[in-house]
Amino acid sequence: MKVLKFGGTSVGEPDRMRQVLDISSQSDESNIVVLSALSGTTNSLVKLNSLLRENAKEQFSRELDKLQNHYEDFIQKLYKEEKVKREAEKTISKHFEVINSFAQDVYTANEEKLMLAQGELMSTALFKLLCDEQGVNAELLPALDFMRINNNKEPDYYFIDINLKRLIEENKSDEKVIFITQGFICRNAYGEVDNLQRGGSDYTASLIGASIRAEEIQIWTDIDGMHNNDPRIVKPTRPIQELSFDEAAELAYFGAKILHPSSVRPAKDANIPVYLKSTLNPGAKGTIVSQKSSSDRIKAVAAKDGITAIKITSGRMLLAYGFLRHIFEVFEWYKKPIDLITTSEVAVSLTVDDDENLDAIVKDLEKYGSVEIDRDHTIICVVGDFLAQSAGYGAQILTALKNIPLRMVSYGGSNNNVSFLVESRYKKDALTALNSLFEIGRS
Numbered sequence: 001m002k003v004l005k006f007g008g009t010s011v012g013e014p015d016r017m018r019q020v021l022d023i024s025s026q027s028d029e030s031n032i033v034v035l036s037a038l039s040g041t042t043n044s045l046v047k048l049n050s051l052l053r054e055n056a057k058e059q060f061s062r063e064l065d066k067l068q069n070h071y072e073d074f075i076q077k078l079y080k081e082e083k084v085k086r087e088a089e090k091t092i093s094k095h096f097e098v099i100n101s102f103a104q105d106v107y108t109a110n111e112e113k114l115m116l117a118q119g120e121l122m123s124t125a126l127f128k129l130l131c132d133e134q135g136v137n138a139e140l141l142p143a144l145d146f147m148r149i150n151n152n153k154e155p156d157y158y159f160i161d162i163n164l165k166r167l168i169e170e171n172k173s174d175e176k177v178i179f180i181t182q183g184f185i186c187r188n189a190y191g192e193v194d195n196l197q198r199g200g201s202d203y204t205a206s207l208i209g210a211s212i213r214a215e216e217i218q219i220w221t222d223i224d225g226m227h228n229n230d231p232r233i234v235k236p237t238r239p240i241q242e243l244s245f246d247e248a249a250e251l252a253y254f255g256a257k258i259l260h261p262s263s264v265r266p267a268k269d270a271n272i273p274v275y276l277k278s279t280l281n282p283g284a285k286g287t288i289v290s291q292k293s294s295s296d297r298i299k300a301v302a303a304k305d306g307i308t309a310i311k312i313t314s315g316r317m318l319l320a321y322g323f324l325r326h327i328f329e330v331f332e333w334y335k336k337p338i339d340l341i342t343t344s345e346v347a348v349s350l351t352v353d354d355d356e357n358l359d360a361i362v363k364d365l366e367k368y369g370s371v372e373i374d375r376d377h378t379i380i381c382v383v384g385d386f387l388a389q390s391a392g393y394g395a396q397i398l399t400a401l402k403n404i405p406l407r408m409v410s411y412g413g414s415n416n417n418v419s420f421l422v423e424s425r426y427k428k429d430a431l432t433a434l435n436s437l438f439e440i441g442r443s
Helices: 016-024 043-051 057-076 082-104 110-131 157-171 199-211 245-253 261-270 323-332 358-365 393-400 424-437
Strands: 003-006 031-035 136-142 178-182 185-187 194-196 218-219 243-244 274-278 287-290 298-313 341-343 347-352 371-385 408-411 417-423
Touching: 003 016, 003 199, 016 031, 016 057, 016 110, 016 393, 031 110, 031 199, 043 057, 043 082, 043 110, 057 082, 057 110, 082 110, 110 136, 110 178, 110 185, 110 194, 157 199, 178 199, 199 218, 199 261, 243 245, 245 261, 245 298, 245 371, 298 358, 298 393, 298 424, 323 347, 323 358, 341 408, 358 371, 371 424, 393 417, 393 424, 417 424
Parallel strands: 003 031, 003 218, 031 178, 136 178, 218 274, 243 287
Antiparallel strands: 185 194, 274 287, 298 347, 298 371, 341 347, 371 417, 408 417
């Protein structure tokens, strides 16, 4: 059995949703299809959330009507049979009644998450009706019946495993079945509707794949695989045919948008290959992510924006032990992840990717030395297979960036990553320089 995940753009238009059905129906065996909300829906629901928090109920009603009209138009173009159109309209209307009901009472965080879940619930309902109209054997496996996170907001693997297998067993038949489920949404440890946050639908697909020991996991988007550079900034780029799990995780964490780093881990732990494919070009090879890697070469570049650099200097800590421990304890207290770190005898420089609690963090860090803050930076990440015995890569990369002022350099923390911190205004120049001087991603 395979797991096929389709993102919002892949189901965002009637023609594309029909194409998703074509792709899902090609296999001779039963598979699980994970769907995101129709493109634009989640953003609309987030906006509706904001309007309710602001008590802007008139604008809320206008925006809700606009979204419902979009779905009604989508339904008219998606189905051929009038009977199915009426059934779809009836189904969607119930979801919009749920959304509208939130404006009638006190709005809470739990209702906010329930509202956000409506996007995936609607897309899977529409897809199930499309399967029915086309005579395709399909069954809904509600994610809220098997996908759960624990008190630490981590997947409850035991619960997922037991309940997913139970649902599959209850809905299987002698014929091939397309099992349809929602990405992103889940329940928390208290049974309330929640979401997976990190990785969304990709994470759902990977968790499902690991649970059922799938043959493979396919992530379908509108891009033909993981590219060797950012195609929005640099030309030309090309998809990379093979990546290791670690290389893919590095690229995803440092800016490659096609895949979320959290979604790689369950597949890696279960040793299940992940294929990155394009619904716009289904015949393209895309990218395969697995334990295998083409060794000893540079593969790709990614960039992560919105980075803040923090430098802590303390001459009295010269050669003293415990300095780093004190620094890390501050970030641990505020649950603030660190991206890059460099050290010297008297100073530590590190980076974070958001400003939440930054003033409080700085205040606590000032107990151990003077603190400098630099905002508006970008991490440039060069990914490949950089074994310790490999020579020349550092020199080649630094030579390519010889005209770019480098704020920090991180090399050696991983066999798969060399990272640089630059001011964001140099991002395009850095990506272009690396793209022009390296044969990145050649397979």
